[in-house]
Amino acid sequence: MSPATSPTERRVSARIGAISESATLAVDAKAKALKAAGRPVIGFGAGEPDFPTPDYIVEAAVEACRNTKYHRYTPAGGLPELKAAIAAKTLRDSGYEVEAAQILVTNGGKQAIYEAFAAVLDPGDEVIVPAPYWTTYPESIRLAGGVPVDVVADETTGYRVSVEQLEAARTERTKVVVFVSPSNPTGAVYSRAQTEAIGRWAVEHGLWVLTDEIYEHLVYGDTVFTSMPAVVPELRDKCLVVNGVAKTYAMTGWRVGWIVGPKDVVKAATNMQSHATSNVANVSQAAAIAAVSGDLAAVAEMRSAFDRRRRTIVRMLNEIDGVVCPEPEGAFYAYPSVKALLGKEIRGQRPQSSVELAALILDEVEVAVVPGDAFGTPGYLRLSYALGDEDLAEGVARMQKLLAEAKD
Structure with a gap:
């Protein structure tokens, strides 16, 4: 073992050093930072309801x-x-x-x-x-x-x-x-x-x-x-x-x-x-x-909004050639497969992984999504639909326009 990695020299323990940053929080933080800098970023990263606490x-x-x-x-x-x-x-x-x-x-x-x-x-x-x-x-x-x-x-x-x-x-x-x-x-x-x-x-x-x-x-x-x-x-x-x-x-x-x-x-x-x-x-x-x-009246209102957004995002994602998105039955996430898009040329790049594709989407159309690699399944993206209806539609529309350019 070299001195640089010896237990006496290691500054962070092996146990803690092996922990990865939360990918979802990292994507959300990056989207918020870009937005704070004046860029019109739409974030689908964090699993966080956009409603205020009742x-x-x-x-x-x-x-x-x-x-x-x-x-x-x-x-x-x-x-x-x-x-x-x-x-x-x-x-x-x-x-x-x-x-x-x-x-x-x-x-x-x-x-x-x-x-x-x-x-x-x-x-x-x-x-x-x-x-x-x-x-x-x-x-x-x-x-x-x-x-x-x-x-x-x-x-x-x-x-x-x-x-x-x-x-x-x-x-x-x-x-x-x-x-x-x-x-x-x-x-x-x-x-x-x-x-x-x-x-x-x-x-x-x-x-x-x-x-x-x-x-x-x-x-x-x-x-x-x-x-x-x-x-x-x-x-x-x-x-x-x-x-x-x-x-x-x-x-x-x-x-x-x-x-x-x-x-x-x-x-x-x-x-x-x-x-x-x-x-x-x-x-x-x-x-x-x-x-x-308390009763669940406020929850019912939020669920109704999430349901509407769920149907919108699934429809719009499935309109993209190369994307397959099963209809989620719960929570507030869509998890489309983008495996058919990997390796295709999009604006001069050929993303080989969902990590690279997510980066391309953020750089080109300022939409933040989380790559499936973070969830143990490369080749997918996670989009939270716990955001406003207008932002949701605009964000997926940007993705539609970008990914429609994919070619062999």
Whole structure:
């Protein structure tokens, strides 16, 4: 080992140095920087609703600011009244009955995911991760000492993996399977039958399931959200549900998420959080109480707008020769295949990857999209349709005009 890379000389630990920057946040930051510099950039990068947080939630936060009890430390695992409200909300929305002692309130969904993995993984444990996957899952797994194992689905199956694919990836080292429905980045939603089949397969092999339900209320048409532990009760002792207020209530900046799981694992994760961050900001927790305890009228309004945008973006993307975009059934993402465009000449360039194509789109028509490489599947792009209708139509129209120039 050369002196430059010796442990005594290394400035950043190997563990942390191996973590990649969030690709979605990086694209969003670049788009915002260009826009701030006066360029008319339209960003499809960040998974962030363009709506304001509903007024009644904001008012709850204002009142909390005036309440002196929230000016002090509170229990590391979350305000008791918020944990009770999350338990009630989980029963209401998922049909899954849990106790407050099974809940840990976290600083957003990302902390929930990392702490869930950290609580159950030992070094070398394998975690099956269906791809396309959200960029944070494999990084959190590695940071917790685990080994992510990709199982890839494509547009021919609506980006849904099968039990047979999962079984082919299972080894004696497999400990956890990640299950996400509705999905980021594809918008895929598993049916009740598919969800139950995967859950029963996990039970059969004694596996843990980490299921991310943060897009539970964003499903469209006749599609129905299914919570795995609600339909596979035998799984509950080895199931960790992560969720939060960010997407449903347009509260990405408030940073409130949670884990629901077996009491011993939740207690272990709470112990960890007590040393890492202590309690989530009390004002945000008070706002979250109002969010999860209120009705879903504001959510319905946002979902209606997302549905309209979903249909527009899918139609416009599929009008581009060489682009194939399945209709997403949930969340607020389109995930088109652009494999047929790679290697073609576009304005004097021949992008060989979705990374190069995304860069070309940004440089030539000032539209920011995220390449599929960030989600474990090169040859695709992710576009969030959580932006205004006019920007959405203008942004995709720019892409249509550019990509229509592609030639062999």
